Structures are given as C-alpha cells and as structure tokens.
Amino acid sequence: MESSCSGQAAGNDGEAELKPCNAEKKRAGWTTFPFIIGATAFLSVAVTGWMINLIVYLIKEFNVNGIDAAQIYNVINGCFCLLPILGAVIADSVMGCFLVASISSFIATMGIVLLSLTATLHSLRPEPCGNRSSPCKAPSNLQLGVLYTGIVLATLGASGVRFTSATLGANQFESQRDQSTFFNWFFFAQYAGLVLSSTLIVYVESSVSWSLGFWLCVAANFIGLVVLVAGNRYYRHEMPQGSPLLSLARVLVASLRKWKLQLTRNNDEFYYGRDGQKKEVDVPPKMNCRFFNRAAVKTDGDTRPDNSIAKPWRLCTVQQVEDLKCVIKMLPLWSSAIFLSTPIAVQNSMTVLQALTMDRQLGPHFMIPAGSILVMIMISSLVSLALIDRFQSSFPLRKKLTGSTPMVFYRIGTGHLLNVLGMIVSAVIESRRLRTSHLHHLQNVNNPVVPMSVVWLFPQLILVGIGEAFHFPGQVLLYFREFPANLSNSATAMVSAMIGISFYLSTGLVDLVRRSTGWLPDNLNDGRLDYVYWLLAGIGAANFGYYLVCAKLYEGNDRSSSSNLPTSDDAGEKELRS
Structure with missing residues (x-):
C-alpha cells in the first residue's frame, strides 16, 4: 500500500492525487472492528432470543403438541445451519459479503416483527387452553400462516448473515495474527449474545411478556443492522471471485x-x-x-x-481435480460427525420438554425458564475451551501422551466418548424422573409438574458441553488444515452443514420412534424417554467405532497415513511459513 501511494505522489504534482490513497488508508483494519463486532453481538442476541425459546412459545401460545414443537425446532435449526452455505455462495459469486449480510439482517428484522405481532395481537394466536374437560383450540390457517412466515423470514435472514459477517470482518485484515484475533472476538461476541439472550430475554418472554421479549429481539436486530451499515464507509469490499x-x-x-x-x-x-x-x-x-x-x-x-x-x-x-479428491477423502470423517451431532440435537429439544415437567423454582422468588436450561451447554463449553487451550499450551507431557498421532484426532475422539457418556447420564436421570412421576401418580395428567428439581438436568448438559468443546473445534481445525487453501471458507461451512443435517436426521429419528414405539407420547410421564436416550447412547457408541476406523484409514494430503499427519505444533509452523 505504501509503495503505491509513493508512486502516485511521484507521478503527479497536485496534492489532490494523494486523497484517494489517504482515504484508502482509513479503510479496513481495526477501524472496522467495533462495527462488525457490535453488529455481531446485537444480531446474536436477536436470533437466539426468539429461537431458543420457540418450543415453549409454540406449546404455551399456539397449543402445539410438545413433540411436534420439538420437531419444528429441529427443522428450524437445520435450516439455520444449512442456509449459510447458500449465503456464502451468493456472496462469493455475485453480491459480496456486505450486501448479503445487510439484506439478510433486514429480512431477519421483518421476520421477527411478524413473530412479535403474533405475541402482541390476540387475533393472531389461538385461545389459551382451558380446563381438562375442554380441548385446546387449534390455531387457524391465518394464524399459522403469519407464524410460519415470520419464522421462515427470521431464519433465512439470520442464516444469511451468519458466515458472511465473519468473512467481511476477516477481509479487513492483512496479517493472519490480526485475523485470528478478530475471530476470537467474533465468537466471543456471538457467545456473549447467546448467553445474554438465553437468560435475560428468555426470562422476559417466559415470566413477563412474550410480546415484550420478541420486541426486544426486534430492537436488537435493528440496532445490529444499523451498526453494520454505519461502518460501510470504512469497509474494504472484496470483489466476488466465484464460489x-x-x-x-x-x-x-x-x-x-x-x-x-x-x-x-x-x-x-x-x-x-x-x-x-x-x-x-x-x-x-x-x-x-x-x-x-x-x-x-x-x-x-x-x-x-x-x-x-x-x-x-x-x-x-x-x-481443481485434486481439490475435489481432497473433499471426497474427508467425507467419511465428516459423516461420523453427523451421527455424533444427531443425538445432541435430539437431547437439546427433549431436555426443554423435560424441564417443562420439572420443578424449575430456584429460591423463593425465581423460576428458571425452560428455554434457558440449554445455556448450561454453552457455559460448560466456554469453561472447557479455556482449560483445553491452557492444557495444550503449557502441559509439557502432551507430546508424550499423544505420541505421533495428531492431537486433533484425540480431541475429536474424546468428544465422541463424552457425548456417549452424556446420553447415558440422560437416560439414568430420565429414569429417576419417571419413577418420581409414577410415585406421585402423574400419568394422564395435563401439564404435570414432577416434584424433582430441574437442576438434575445439569450434569447431562455439562457433559455434552464439554464434549462439544472437544469435537467441534477439533473438526474445524482438521477440515481447515486438510482442505486446500482456496477451500478454507468451505471447510468451516462443512461443520455448519454437518450440524444442519444432524438436526434433520434427529427429526426423522424422533418421528420413527414415535411411529414404531410408545416411548414418546404427548405426556412424557406416560412414555419412556429414557429408552430413547439409551438408543442414542448405542448409536453414539457404534458411531465412535466407525470414527476410529475412518481416522485409522484416513490418508492426509501428500502423506501415507494418518499417523504421519502434522501435529498442532507442525500446523502452526506451516502456517507461519505460508
């Protein structure tokens, strides 16, 4: 940049020729950081605020069956994880990151506005359920139309901005060190927004007013859009090069x-x-x-x-041919990650249903919202990530413990085992909940509350959160390292696609269980959710064996076996050399 500036100055007499160069210096870099990070935080608050509590909203306000609400939630999460790939393709090929992110944020705002209207206007939602003798009134076609239109627009917009804002931010920096720092703060902003919305906004929705909670999400999304657009004059825009x-x-x-x-x-x-x-x-x-x-x-x-x-x-x-072969070689390991995430997707939705049937009172004046229960996964993941990073950077015996096998394979495998353990703990805790329910004769009772604290659900969520801290970053590292350089963005998208497919598979699995068994009736106290968790534990154990085979047979790029893949230290040296 400096050489081009000096060239312009030497070849022209007027000072006017220096203005474009000076203006260019003001673009990009850390000047753009507050705008992108601020927008990310507000947009994360908005999308999590309406999405994480959607199961409870569908049950309480739209009289949707609990299992059906969980299925809808899984489909929406699947779209939220798959659609960013479409947004990335459009950004790379046609419009660029800023336009896709801005338009997507506007679409998300319109979707959340429609959701807020369903919570505000009585005519846009069905009458609440009465006593046991009168059945709950189903929502009308108009009410469902407005609800699902809002959900579709909010999901489409949120997914469109999810990856493009990260790419927009990374493009503002030249050095890998600055890009790494940006990504750390980017994910921190996302997690901070998630925790804030999972606690404060979900509490407002569940304990104060659904309408107020959703309108807070509208405000957060609008502020995020304004902050993103306000930084446009400082952004360096990359021309679309084709996906x-x-x-x-x-x-x-x-x-x-x-x-x-x-x-x-x-x-x-x-x-x-x-x-x-x-x-x-x-x-x-x-x-x-x-x-x-x-x-x-x-x-x-x-x-x-x-x-x-x-x-x-x-x-x-x-x-290009070799790039495709590289992707094909990664598919077996990638498929093992799909079957790893499917039990987690089932557990997330079922845990919310379990929380609705348990004692959520925490002290004399506070009740834990059912949708906030999943925040334990994020908290345990954040703590575990800090500890894992500390272990990798300071423990001198790490290489002796891992030998020549890459640390990333151990990390992913540990995540597999913790996931299986989490499903086993889920089954044991659900068995205890069912015994308590039967002891108090709560079968065939509408909206029963089992005299068992919701805190019993924390261990299974903590285990799954620790497992995610191991396997999700490990998968990103593996794909990013093994994919060709021009496919580095697609490498991270592979993780998102894997999560999206797992949500769809979880929907199909739950539907299959409902059709084939009596384990998942409308009232969980009449079913055997513990059997579902034992099934998920078995699937996870079988998938772990499949992962071990895939990892053993995998041949890295220009290497003869997986044992010759570079360790994390080697990867860092390679990155510095490049």
Missing part, C-alpha cells in the same frame, strides 16, 4: 461428460491452467479416485488459442 464450491461441481460435471474417455499417461494431455504448470501443480493427477482425472484431460475445443478454458463445464485444471 470454490462451483469449481468442485464443474469437476463432477466434466468427469461425467467425459466418462467414456480413455485416461492418458502423457502429462502434456492434462490441463494445468492458462499459464501452464507455473501457476498450478507440476505433476499429473494422482491415481486415487482416478475417474475424476478425466475432467483435466484436454480434448478438441476445450481451450482457446491463449490456453484459457473455452468450456468451463467440460475442462478443469489438475488442481
């Missing part, structure tokens, strides 16, 4: 279009890029997954006279 996910799709299409083509052993027949082997890899495609090598074989009409690609969906570079 790397599209390049992977091109390799798939090109391979299928050339499936009859005989593979060649002549290196000159492969396409290395417009500038030849200087800009791309200097070796032919590897023989693993060699079907895709056809996408890099040049045929008549594939290139122009200047050696550029004439048909992008018929010819790809060798590097």
Whole structure:
C-alpha cells in the first residue's frame, strides 16, 4: 500500500492525487472492528432470543403438541445451519459479503416483527387452553400462516448473515495474527449474545411478556443492522471471485461428460491452467479416485488459442481435480460427525420438554425458564475451551501422551466418548424422573409438574458441553488444515452443514420412534424417554467405532497415513511459513 501511494505522489504534482490513497488508508483494519463486532453481538442476541425459546412459545401460545414443537425446532435449526452455505455462495459469486449480510439482517428484522405481532395481537394466536374437560383450540390457517412466515423470514435472514459477517470482518485484515484475533472476538461476541439472550430475554418472554421479549429481539436486530451499515464507509469490499464450491461441481460435471474417455499417461494431455504448470501443480493427477482425472484431460475445443478454458463445464485444471479428491477423502470423517451431532440435537429439544415437567423454582422468588436450561451447554463449553487451550499450551507431557498421532484426532475422539457418556447420564436421570412421576401418580395428567428439581438436568448438559468443546473445534481445525487453501471458507461451512443435517436426521429419528414405539407420547410421564436416550447412547457408541476406523484409514494430503499427519505444533509452523 505504501509503495503505491509513493508512486502516485511521484507521478503527479497536485496534492489532490494523494486523497484517494489517504482515504484508502482509513479503510479496513481495526477501524472496522467495533462495527462488525457490535453488529455481531446485537444480531446474536436477536436470533437466539426468539429461537431458543420457540418450543415453549409454540406449546404455551399456539397449543402445539410438545413433540411436534420439538420437531419444528429441529427443522428450524437445520435450516439455520444449512442456509449459510447458500449465503456464502451468493456472496462469493455475485453480491459480496456486505450486501448479503445487510439484506439478510433486514429480512431477519421483518421476520421477527411478524413473530412479535403474533405475541402482541390476540387475533393472531389461538385461545389459551382451558380446563381438562375442554380441548385446546387449534390455531387457524391465518394464524399459522403469519407464524410460519415470520419464522421462515427470521431464519433465512439470520442464516444469511451468519458466515458472511465473519468473512467481511476477516477481509479487513492483512496479517493472519490480526485475523485470528478478530475471530476470537467474533465468537466471543456471538457467545456473549447467546448467553445474554438465553437468560435475560428468555426470562422476559417466559415470566413477563412474550410480546415484550420478541420486541426486544426486534430492537436488537435493528440496532445490529444499523451498526453494520454505519461502518460501510470504512469497509474494504472484496470483489466476488466465484464460489470454490462451483469449481468442485464443474469437476463432477466434466468427469461425467467425459466418462467414456480413455485416461492418458502423457502429462502434456492434462490441463494445468492458462499459464501452464507455473501457476498450478507440476505433476499429473494422482491415481486415487482416478475417474475424476478425466475432467483435466484436454480434448478438441476445450481451450482457446491463449490456453484459457473455452468450456468451463467440460475442462478443469489438475488442481481443481485434486481439490475435489481432497473433499471426497474427508467425507467419511465428516459423516461420523453427523451421527455424533444427531443425538445432541435430539437431547437439546427433549431436555426443554423435560424441564417443562420439572420443578424449575430456584429460591423463593425465581423460576428458571425452560428455554434457558440449554445455556448450561454453552457455559460448560466456554469453561472447557479455556482449560483445553491452557492444557495444550503449557502441559509439557502432551507430546508424550499423544505420541505421533495428531492431537486433533484425540480431541475429536474424546468428544465422541463424552457425548456417549452424556446420553447415558440422560437416560439414568430420565429414569429417576419417571419413577418420581409414577410415585406421585402423574400419568394422564395435563401439564404435570414432577416434584424433582430441574437442576438434575445439569450434569447431562455439562457433559455434552464439554464434549462439544472437544469435537467441534477439533473438526474445524482438521477440515481447515486438510482442505486446500482456496477451500478454507468451505471447510468451516462443512461443520455448519454437518450440524444442519444432524438436526434433520434427529427429526426423522424422533418421528420413527414415535411411529414404531410408545416411548414418546404427548405426556412424557406416560412414555419412556429414557429408552430413547439409551438408543442414542448405542448409536453414539457404534458411531465412535466407525470414527476410529475412518481416522485409522484416513490418508492426509501428500502423506501415507494418518499417523504421519502434522501435529498442532507442525500446523502452526506451516502456517507461519505460508
């Protein structure tokens, strides 16, 4: 930047020529930090404030069956985790991060406004349930239409800003150290907003007024949008370069279009890029997954006279082919993470239903909102992350304990085991809750309250939170390290996609259990939720064995086995060299 400024000054006599350079210096960097971090905090408060307490809202205000409300919650969380990939593709390919984040924030505001109207206007929600003799009145089509429109818009907007704001912030910094610091504060702002909304706003919704709580979310989302837009004059905007996910799709299409083509052993027949082997890899495609090598074989009409690609969906570079192979090699490990997150998704929704049936009184004047119970996961994760970071940086025997196997595989495996343990504890605690319910004859009773403190649910949530502190950051680290550099953004999106798919799988699993067994009736006291938790523990144990096989067989990039993958220290040295 300084060299370009001096060049402009030397080549022109007037001071006016220096103004664009000075203006450019004022852009980006830490000047943008308060705007992006502030917007992130407010937007996190808004989305968590309405989403985390949605199960209770559907049950209490819209007379939705408890299991059905949990299913709706899981579907919404699945969309919230999958749709950011669409937002990232649009940002990379067409609009850029700032426009996608701003438009998404506005859409989220409109969605939360509709949700707030359902809580404010009596005509937009059904009559409350009366006594036991009169059944609860179902919501009308108009009421459901306004409710679901608000949920869809709020989810779509919140998911659109989720990754694009992080990318927008990272683009403001040049050095990896500054980017790392930004990401630390970015996630801290997200977690701080989550904890605040999970406690304060959820308490307002449950104990004061649903309408006031939702309008507070509207205010938080609007303030976040204003703060984000206010920093636009300082942002450095990256031009859309095209999504790397599209390049992977091109390799798939090109391979299928050339499936009859005989593979060649002549290196000159492969396409290395417009500038030849200087800009791309200097070796032919590897023989693993060699079907895709056809996408890099040049045929008549594939290139122009200047050696550029004439048909992008018929010819790809060798590097693009190898990038796709890298993603394919990661899929088994990625699939094991899906089956790891599915039990967690089921447990989250069922824990809220359990809390609704238990004594939530904490002292003589305070009752814990059922939706706030899940904040224990976040608190235990934050504490565990700090302890894990301290262990990794200061414990001298770490290398002796782990040997040559990468720390990241141990970290993910520990998360698997803690997740299984959490499901076992959940089953034991639910068995105790059911025994207490039967002892007090609370079966076939509407809205029963079991004389058992909700604090009994804390151990299972703490265990799951500790497990998440191990396996989720470990997965991000593994994908980020093993994916090609141009797919680093997609590596983090893989984690979000995994969580989204797990929420959908959890919905299907719960529906299958409801259809096949009597374990999940409308009244949990009449069912056997403990059997569901034992089932989840069994699935988790089997998935842990599957993970061990995948980790053992995984071959890292340019390495012969997983045991030769770099440790976290090696990765840090590699990052510094790059």
